[in-house]
Amino acid sequence: MPALLRQLAGLGGCTHPIRLDGHRIEYDLNTRTGEIGNVLHHLDSSSLPAGHLLVRCNNRRTTRCAACAEVYRRDTFHLITSGLRGGKGVPERVAAHPRVFATFTAPSFGPVHNRPTGQAGSVRRCRCGTVHDQDDPALGTPLDPDTYDYEAAVLWNAHAGPLWRRFSTYLRREVAKRAGLAQRAFREHARVSFAKVAEYQKRGAVHFHAVIRIDGPEGGDTPPPAWATAELLTDAIRAAATAARVDGPVIDGRAHTFTFGRQLDVRTIRSA
Ligand SMILES: [Zn+2]
Ligand SMILES: [Zn+2]
Structure with missing residues (x-):
């Protein structure tokens, strides 16, 4: 029982651990000659208390595994906040880089x-x-x-990812244009960094929240160029979000095209 408890404790409360079958052998290696020596450790999954090697499921959904989803939620929190104020390997200077918080919605389906x-x-x-x-x-x-466009609503979720990628390409282009730089020269001057999360709205449509930041050419470690302002970034985001579109399938003679909704909210993040 104590051995089983030890094994389960390592799962951090995961309710759907993945059960692995197999074995692992660690050998002593002579780093000078490259010769493999004695067996240091041998692990056989069937000899473990649970009969398997158990690993966390790492699912991000609370409905699937509350414990793993919570770990993911906290990791995401740290990832986003370190991108805002530095820390966890990100320099503190990023807090002074031009940054905005933007929300991209789905269009109306009725x-x-x-x-x-x-x-x-x-x-x-x-x-x-x-x-x-x-x-x-x-x-x-x-x-x-009877009139709600269910077909487009379902297809929107499937195309939101490609639409975001299109937007991020356009955004770099729009920022470069406003800085008076050619596309190719842009990466020698600045970098556009994102942290994005997708959420479901009540109506079931995916929408995105993103922190978007302008850094110097080497990312957060380098100062952004003088032309980089939150106003320029906001203007470029609006232009890129309006221009972004992705063609979907043709269903029963109807050609689907996807764009973001008209409700685009961009707010400047002013302090750390
Ligand atoms: Zn889990
Ligand atoms: Zn109502």
């Missing part, structure tokens, strides 16, 4: 039940005439399921 908030956080009526409760399951569902 009206959905929502909970519009007015001044001072007051909740207004939905278009259906009801004031929806915060956890009303109707929120995000179509007002009219």
